[in-house]
């Protein structure tokens with residue numbers, strides 16, 4: 001987890017530094033039921049230091065495998081997260097790592113800032129609660145469980161024809177008789 005910890009004094013005052021970061025979901029204790037992280041989380045983190053305050057902007061992404069809520073197939077999707085937070089020093093050890101959400105300020109004590117929690121939170125909110133493999137996913141047949149993305153099952157034929165369909169069929173029959 002050390003690569004998510006940065007020494008404030010390593011950042012020149014008044015300057016912007018960009019670091020590439022790579023970490024595993026397990027490094028962040030990012031474990032979500034039925035979500036499989038298939039690639040490390042990677043991206044860039046930009047730091048701007050103004051005396052003891054550090055402005056952090058980050059953009060990260062990873063690939064996950066989840067189950068489609070409609071057709072229950074496992075599929076791959078990209079998670080992209082972005083966050084901005086301002087790190088402010090405090091002498092109160094109880095405030096270490098505490099995030100004031102209204103201000104967008106996280107407090108740190110000592111010489112280091114640690115962005116583990118920021119990445120964790122940013123990723124967490126991007127995980128879909130109701131993942132869908134494709135916008136037009138047809139899901140499963142409620143009767144036989146057949147995956148309708150792979151074509152129709154026979155259930156709708158067994159169910160009998162809907163009245164509208166019967167009318168249409170009758171019309172078609174008549175047209176055929178006329179032309180034939």
Ligand SMILES: [Zn+2]
Nearest residue numbers: 068071133137
């Ligand atoms: Zn689906």
Ligand SMILES: [Zn+2]
Nearest residue numbers: 141144153155
């Ligand atoms: Zn069916």
